[in-house]
Amino acid sequence: MKKIIKLICLSWLWLSFVIIFIDIAIKQTIMKNMYLHETYQLTSFLNIFYCHNYGIAFSFLDDGKIWQRWFFTIVSIIVIIFLLVISYYDYLNNKICIAYILIISGALGNLIDRFYYGFVIDFIDFHIKNSHFPTFNIADCSIVIGVILLMLKYK
Template sequence: MKLSAILWFLFLAFIIIFVDIITKQEIMHVMYLYEKYKLTSFLNILYCRNYGIAFSILSEGKNWQRWFFIVFTISIIIFMLVTMYYSDFNNVVYTAYTLIIGGAFSNLIDRISNGFVVDFIDFHIKNLHFATFNIADCSIFIGLILLITKTFEF
């Protein structure tokens, strides 16, 4: 792989991490926990803390889950980096891996430094609220969609 491609993927991961960390820091500094700002009829900014993983799964643990998620996330990041290193170059797949790695790394920083992940994007339809998430989660989700579509060639 060319150096320019490597630099592009590193830059993309850095942008994801930077934007995610800046938005989370801003939310924590200007809002109280569980404070909500209505932006539109379907979107709120809601500051909350996620001690678990997606949809707050395993958030009720006695702090063991923090360390489990840290080790798990580091393992996933290493696995994806090794996979990228040994696989044939494919722009879509590498972009997907980069989105996932950038998002996972940013949430990892949150989990290590705070003990939780800051979530703040709250989509809803009337009173039906979906999971609250952040920029890193969006990045991971888009990366997974890219991988799925590339794998099944939709």
């Protein structure tokens, strides 16, 4: 019975595949149909803005040094493994399992970019007049939603 219960978190893996597929598909579409730094206005507060992020978390440490690519790749792999191990032991709560899967999916989406291209492809640009929020992507959204779910659980 315990093994069946522990598979609850594994049963959410389909969500991970969906998020990663959507993230990669949109990034590929952006790369094929837009020039780097090109903007396409969707609404008065939302643009599609194609850019490369060599750093982490909203372009922090984004100076394009080669060590960063491999350092962030290794850190991402460690975080993914850590979350997989934790999710295996925190298997009784579906909300927690979903949070872990969302964070893992986002980390994998960005890890694929970093490993394949050496940078993360960002394209979602929220703004109010001339004040822009840092550009991000679907994988980043997945991570943020997962972290919010964890914070709600542990508050």
